[in-house]
Amino acid sequence: xxxxxxxxxxxxxxxxxxxxxxxxxxxxxxxxxxxxxxxxxxxxxxxxxxxxxxxxxxxxxxxxxxxxxxxxxxxxxxxxxxxxxxxxxxxxxxxxxxxxxxxxxxxxxx
Amino acid sequence: xxxxxxxxxxxxxxxxxxxxxxxxxxxxxxxxxxxxxxxxxxxxxxxxxxxxxxxxxxxxxxxxxxxxxxxxxxxxxxxxxxxxxxxxxxxxxxxxxxxxxxxxxxxxxxxxx
Numbered sequence: 001x002x003x004x005x006x007x008x009x010x011x012x013x014x015x016x017x018x019x020x021x022x023x024x025x026x027x028x029x030x031x032x033x034x035x036x037x038x039x040x041x042x043x044x045x046x047x048x049x050x051x052x053x054x055x056x057x058x059x060x061x062x063x064x065x066x067x068x069x070x071x072x073x074x075x076x077x078x079x080x081x082x083x084x085x086x087x088x089x090x091x092x093x094x095x096x097x098x099x100x101x102x103x104x105x106x107x108x109x110x
Numbered sequence: 111x112x113x114x115x116x117x118x119x120x121x122x123x124x125x126x127x128x129x130x131x132x133x134x135x136x137x138x139x140x141x142x143x144x145x146x147x148x149x150x151x152x153x154x155x156x157x158x159x160x161x162x163x164x165x166x167x168x169x170x171x172x173x174x175x176x177x178x179x180x181x182x183x184x185x186x187x188x189x190x191x192x193x194x195x196x197x198x199x200x201x202x203x204x205x206x207x208x209x210x211x212x213x214x215x216x217x218x219x220x221x222x223x
Contacts (some may be wrong), residue, residue, distance in 0.1 A: 004152065008150070034211065042216070043200055043214035043215060043216050043217050044216075045214070046151070046211050046212075046213070050174070087153075094159070097155055097158065097168065097169075098153075098155075098212060099152075100151045100152035100153040100154075102150060102151055102152050103152070103217065105162050
């Protein structure tokens with residue numbers, strides 16, 4: 001089993017719709033969680049950190065479920081510019097290494 | 111601030127050739143990393159440097175060496191390139207105080223023929 005698993009997609013979603021991704025992780029000791037965004041042929045960029053209480057940043061909401069060991073990302077009122085690959089990332093605080101999912105590709109259609 | 115910079119952006123090597131990928135950051139971060147990214151796979155850590163003067167192997171270190179030249183610079187060397195090393199290479203840095211959010215350079219696209 002991969003340490004961090006994501007549905008690779010692609011998710012084809014009409015503009016204005018709400019879309020949600022899940023990501024599961026295998027290490028129950030994991031402490032830090034992130035969503036990164038990667039545009040085609042570009043570097044990953046931090047979208048948001050995921051806190052135990054959940055957090056929201058504009059149209060984006062991230063949730064953590066420790067009992068089931070998954071994190072989620074919800075995008076509301078999706079824009080064409082949201083088209084990208086979303087990477088789920090986990091750190092277990094035992095060293096400096098981040099464990100990366102392979103990403104979920106999102107395509108927003110007009 | 112430029113953030114994290116990498117050179118070169120593109121490179122084509124023949125099998126057996128060597129090269130060094132350069133990375134520099136101007137964010138005063140203590141920790142730096144080298145990753146490779148292949149289609150359909152997550153980023154895989156090659157080497158990292160938790161602080162100036164230290165380096166450690168990551169998940170896929172074979173065929174690579176690194177040098178943490180100073181706090182700003184972290185280079186990756188391929189001594190004898192192989193086609194399996196065709197990939198996109200990203201350098202990243204982070205503030206070692208946690209929670210380990212990493213900031214990336216634009217990447218180097220390497221093809222080994």
